[in-house]
Amino acid sequence: MGNPKIWYTPVNGGTVEVIDFSSGAWISQWQDQPSRDAGDVEAISGLSAHSARGTNLDVEFSCEKFADEYIARRILNLQHHLEIGNLCGFSADADKAFAAYANPAPLRGDTTIVTGLPSWHNTAATVAAGDWICLESELPVGAREWVKVATYTALGPTVTITLSSPVTYNHTGATLVRWTNYHPVLRWPVSGRRPLVTSDRQLVWSAACTLRSDRDVAINAFSQGQGVQGGTGNMPPPTRSEDMRTVVGTPKGIRQ
Numbered sequence: 001m002g003n004p005k006i007w008y009t010p011v012n013g014g015t016v017e018v019i020d021f022s023s024g025a026w027i028s029q030w031q032d033q034p035s036r037d038a039g040d041v042e043a044i045s046g047l048s049a050h051s052a053r054g055t056n057l058d059v060e061f062s063c064e065k066f067a068d069e070y071i072a073r074r075i076l077n078l079q080h081h082l083e084i085g086n087l088c089g090f091s092a093d094a095d096k097a098f099a100a101y102a103n104p105a106p107l108r109g110d111t112t113i114v115t116g117l118p119s120w121h122n123t124a125a126t127v128a129a130g131d132w133i134c135l136e137s138e139l140p141v142g143a144r145e146w147v148k149v150a151t152y153t154a155l156g157p158t159v160t161i162t163l164s165s166p167v168t169y170n171h172t173g174a175t176l177v178r179w180t181n182y183h184p185v186l187r188w189p190v191s192g193r194r195p196l197v198t199s200d201r202q203l204v205w206s207a208a209c210t211l212r213s214d215r216d217v218a219i220n221a222f223s224q225g226q227g228v229q230g231g232t233g234n235m236p237p238p239t240r241s242e243d244m245r246t247v248v249g250t251p252k253g254i255r256q
Contacts, residue, residue: 002093007121008081016121019078021063025071025207030061030092030181033210034144055142055215059090059183062208072197072205079196082188087214089121092181098125098133099178100159105171106135113161115177117154120184127152132180133161138173138219145169146180176219185218186211 004021021027035056042048066072082088091097100115113135118125127133131149136142148164161177178184189212199205 002095004090004092005094005097005121006078006088006090008078008086008088010077010081017077019071019074021071023068025063025066025068025205027061027092028064030059032180033058033060055144057144057183057213058189058210059186059213060208060210061090062206064206065204066206067204069202069205072199072207075197075207082196082211083193085187087217088186088211089182089184090186090211091121091179091183093179094122094125096125096127096131096179097122097182097184098127099176099182099184102135102171102175102177105137105173105175106167107170108167110167111163111165113163113167113177115159115161117157117159125179125182126154127161127179134178134180135167135169135171135175136178136215136219137169137171137175139215141172142215143169143171174219183211183213185214187214188212 002022004027006019006021007016009015010017035058040048063071078088089097097120098118099120100118102113102115104114106113117123127149129149129151132146133149134144134146136144145168147167150162150164151160153160188209192210196209197205197207
């Protein structure tokens with residue numbers, strides 16, 4: 001693992017807060033858990049139907065038995081931020097925290113993706129040959145897939161990424177292209193919440209969390225000209241999704 005970090009903005013419009021896990025409390029495990037809110041219905045006649053109401057991506061990570069109380073207290077500060085509905089970002093390696101929007105949206109069979117420059121927490125982030133990137137397109141279609149990078153070229157205001165294998169799905173509308181282990185907008189779902197930090201007599205600490213990607217903000221709202229821009233490096237996303245909706249009105253895919 002490289003340089004794992006969590007970013008969040010305690011005060012809306014203010015400076016970003018960064019929790020750096022590269023020393024003191026290494027992240028021992030993390031994984032993505034795709035899921036979909038769906039169901040099957042079967043009528044008495046035998047007719048069956050499948051209903052898909054949304055797609056989610058949960059991010060689980062943990063730090064086992066560390067002694068750095070400074071990191072533990074900072075994670076507790078993050079817990080307050082999240083439990084009142086605010087957002088954060090996470091990358092397993094801050095140097096690869098690449099996220100930008102494809103233009104045009106990728107289609108099945110494409111082997112080249114063109115994006116703008118990275119515009120989130122680390123505007124200097126890049127990916128390299130052999131890295132995996134995730135394509136996530138605008139709701140309600142909401143296609144998501146992973147593709148492998150063959151080459152990465154930044155020239156002027158654009159980035160060109162060639163792929164080792166072609167795109168699987170047709171993506172429509174705004175499409176977020178991000179390094180697979182970078183999640184720019186995460187929230188803490190209410191269901192299944194438990195304390196982020198536990199301790200043994202406050203001598204040894206452990207931390208664990210399951211966060212969920214907020215697609216309304218990451219794709220629908222930010223792609224409408226409200227993305228984080230500029231070359232100052234650690235630029236924060238909005239504090240929470242409600243703030244973004246106030247700025248951009250009602251983005252597509254968000255119901256009032």
